[in-house]
Amino acid sequence: MQDVIVIGGSYSGMAAALQLLRARRKVLVIDAGQRRNRFVDQSHGFLGQDGNDPTAIWAEAKRQLEAYPTLTWRDDTATAISGGMDDFRVTLQSGEEVSARRILLATGVSDALPDVPGLAERWGKAVFHCPYCHGYELDQGRIGVIATGPMSVHQAALLTEWGEITFFLNGAVALESDQREELTVRGVAIEETPISRITGDADIELGDGRVLSFAGLFTATRTDPAGSLVEQVGCALMATPIGSQILTDESKQTSIPGIFACGDTARAPHSVSLAVGDGAWAGAQVHRSLIWP
Structure with missing residues (x-):
């Protein structure tokens, strides 16, 4: 015993x-x-x-x-x-x-990771969840935030402390007008085109064929x-x-x-x-x- x-x-x-x-x-x-x-x-x-x-x-x-x-x-x-x-x-x-x-x-x-092709393979290497744990090393570079739900809005706003933020709604969240205004005030670029896949180190390929490159990605x-x-x-x-x-x-x-x-x-x-x-x-x-x- x-x-x-x-x-x-x-x-x-x-x-x-x-x-x-x-x-x-x-x-x-x-x-x-x-x-x-x-x-x-x-x-x-x-x-x-x-x-x-x-x-x-x-x-x-x-x-x-x-x-x-x-x-x-x-x-x-x-x-x-x-x-x-x-x-x-x-x-x-x-x-x-x-x-x-x-x-x-x-x-x-x-x-439970979002169902985005290429994301799981980069989890912990180029895709993270905690800015206090991994934000500093991105050296104020471009950061992509992939929405999964309401908490992602807070995550995107907070991460402006660590770099230039692009927030990918990816059909996971519908922004209220006040949320959109807050993100805009904090300098967050809002991207509504769905994500096709993640490639390279931390590159996001969108449904319209554009490819955006980042120092790192975050998701809630x-x-x-x-x-x-x-x-x-x-x-x-x-x-x-x-x-x-x-x-x-x-x-x-x-x-x-x-x-x-x-x-x-x-x-x-x-x-x-x-x-x-x-x-x-x-x-x-x-x-x-x-x-x-």
């Missing part, structure tokens, strides 16, 4: 595990190896690690966790959760069943908790402007007593820094629940 099983061994999950390990609690981390930022070569905006390879950041964090004798790490996927407070059981894809007093979900999110993906585990266990969800996330209280506990959640799957907006902070808070709260149920 573990004290806590952390499902998800990325940044928030490891940050939570660290607090628990330093409280000398027995922690099992189950990691499927699907970090959300696995497509990028550099992580930005994380104090002390700015510009470093996210894989190297993750590997060093894992090495530090492994120095604690009460850690157990499984490279596996959790497929089901049963039981309840103080006696949870987690089934792994390998067939193993493990037990713990508490569960912490740090499973991350899945990104829809994010939902990754995998089917959250649905299987029955945690309540809440809607966000960019999708859905697990509903938690101030202590990061979900609607199910004894199951907690942290990181991108349980908060918005998203970044490595915010995930680490959320994980550290969640780890401390899980520990306190073991003392004062």
Whole structure:
């Protein structure tokens, strides 16, 4: 019997595990190896690690966790959760069943990308979602924003801080007059011709044959908790402007007593820094629940 099983061994999950390990609690981390930022070569905006390879950041964090004798790490996927407070059981894809007093979900999110030919292949390389993470490196160049819904209007207006913006409506959003006026005031060029495909590094080919080149592209993906585990266990969800996330209280506990959640799957907006902070808070709260149920 573990004290806590952390499902998800990325940044928030490891940050939570660290607090628990330093409280000398027995922690099992189950990691499927699907970090959300696995497509990028550099992580930005994380104090002390700015510009470093996210894989190297993750590997060093894992090495530090492994120095604690009460850690157990499984490279596996959790497929089901049963039981309840103080006696949870987690089934792994390998067939193993493990037990713990508490569960912490740090499973991350899945990104639903717009259906634009050539976009998925450039995700994390020339197409991004967070200007704070990737805007600076575009060096105030031309930036294309591909609309996916209402949040894209905000994204296009915000990105004027990082470069010259062209906003591609692409049939995904109908601008109100006040929105159009705000974008115009902020210097955003509005392009209503549908996109045919993305080519080259970050070139957008339009339906009328024009090709516009950019330093980089941004789009607002829809994010939902990754995998089917959250649905299987029955945690309540809440809607966000960019999708859905697990509903938690101030202590990061979900609607199910004894199951907690942290990181991108349980908060918005998203970044490595915010995930680490959320994980550290969640780890401390899980520990306190073991003392004062």
